[in-house]
Amino acid sequence: MAQSLAKDLCTVSLFERLGGAAGIRQIVDGAVAAHMRNPVIKDRFTPYEDQPDRVEEIKQHTCDFFAAGSGGPDRYQGRSMADAHRDMDIDPAEYEAACDDILTTMQALNYRRDVRDEVQGILQSLQAEIIHK
Numbered sequence: 001m002a003q004s005l006a007k008d009l010c011t012v013s014l015f016e017r018l019g020g021a022a023g024i025r026q027i028v029d030g031a032v033a034a035h036m037r038n039p040v041i042k043d044r045f046t047p048y049e050d051q052p053d054r055v056e057e058i059k060q061h062t063c064d065f066f067a068a069g070s071g072g073p074d075r076y077q078g079r080s081m082a083d084a085h086r087d088m089d090i091d092p093a094e095y096e097a098a099c100d101d102i103l104t105t106m107q108a109l110n111y112r113r114d115v116r117d118e119v120q121g122i123l124q125s126l127q128a129e130i131i132h133k
Contacts, residue, residue, distance in 0.1 A: 013071030017115050021067055028062050030105035031098075040097035044088075069122065081129040088132065095131050099123045 018024050032055065035045045048055045061078045068076035078084065102123065106116050 014115070014118055015067060015070040015072040018066075018070060018111070018119075021063065021072070023109075024063050024066050024070070024072075025059075026109055027102065027105055028059050028066065030109065031102045032059060032062075034101035034105055035098060038097050038101055041094050041101075044094070081126050085130045086132060090131050092127075092131055095127055 015024075018027065032045070035041055036049070048058070061084075064074065065076045065078060065081075068074055099120070103116055103120055106119060111119075
């Protein structure tokens with residue numbers, strides 16, 4: 001088992017370990033649903049409840065960013081994380097709540113701990129680009 005895990009980490013991209021585009025979409029769908037319920041950040045997301053096209057656009061950008069950043073075949077064509085979040089005044093508690101929603105969603109979808117840890121590392125690396133308070 002340990003040898004298999006070592007092989008996975010060396011030869012299989014994070015994109016593949018996440019289940020490719022379909023797996024990433026499940027994570028994004030679950031995380032956005034969790035954001036809508038999360039008392040710390042739901043006020044940022046509930047205004048979009050009546051704008052399904054906008055929610056889909058946000059989800060697609062998130063999927064594209066996550067796919068490209070995890071070794072997927074496509075390039076991300078959207079704004080940088082800093083530019084996308086610049087005027088949102090996101091504070092550390094909100095950022096942590098969003099990250100927790102992502103990781104909790106991944107756990108509910110039965111992703112291995114090492115995969116969740118790798119995603120958590122990526123999320124931590126983005127913190128300075130997203131928090132602007």
